[in-house]
Amino acid sequence: MLNLNTIKNMQPQPANFKAIIQQNREINAAFVEFPFSTEELFGKKGQVRIKALFDNTVEYRGSLAKMKSECHILGLTQDVRKQLGKTFGDEVSVSLIEDTEERIVEISDDIQFIFNENPEAKALFDKMSYTHRKEYIRWIEEAKKPETRENRKTKMIQMILDGKKGI
Known part of the structure; x- marks a missing residue:
């Protein structure tokens, strides 16, 4: 039986999937499609802030977004693609969880x-x-x-x- 302290210390289970890196129109912008329901996993229909791990090596904080598409998508920045050594058409493994931490911009x-x-x-x-x-x-x-x-x-x-x- 779970007690309150156990529940508070439970980590959310990551959503794991493989996806093909797709090009956004004719521009140098990339994304992968999120193959799950954000409403079922996160209780949200709109944008979902996430922490992702690509190919078990590259960490990224971003958002799942519904961009006039059938499913939510996750953008892959040029920097992430460079670190992965991947481009449009390549397969990438993704592990992500909802990012509930406050996002703070450090100001010098x-x-x-x-x-x-x-x-x-x-x-x-x-x-x-x-x-x-x-x-x-x-x-x-x-x-x-x-x-x-x-x-x-x-x-x-x-x-x-x-x-x-x-x-």
């Missing part, structure tokens, strides 16, 4: 400083989705030159104030 001190000087932009930034916040921060962090990083921070503030949700 210099970016936090510019937000402190622009509290309105920071408030708008905080209301954005995790993905949009992550995109802005990654865009700045990927700058190779210090002057590019500074320019991007200034541009980010203006873009946020102009209502642009992401890069």
Whole structure:
């Protein structure tokens, strides 16, 4: 018989499947189809945040989404495909669970400083989705030159104030 502590410590069982990496139209974007019912597994019809493990090697946090398709799909970023050494038409094994952890975007001190000087932009930034916040921060962090990083921070503030949700 299960007691409350046992139930709290139970880990959800992963959904495991194999799928073919498909190309999204003519662009360099890939996805796999999720072959199960999200409503039955997660109690959700719409988007489901997940943690995935591809080919037992590459970890990924993303979402299952219903994109005008018969089933939910899971995007595979270019980085994930590169780490796997796979492309469109290749088979990949997927193991995923629902991601219930809060998604936090780490903000470096210099970016936090510019937000402190622009509290309105920071408030708008905080209301954005995790993905949009992550995109802005990654865009700045990927700058190779210090002057590019500074320019991007200034541009980010203006873009946020102009209502642009992401890069």
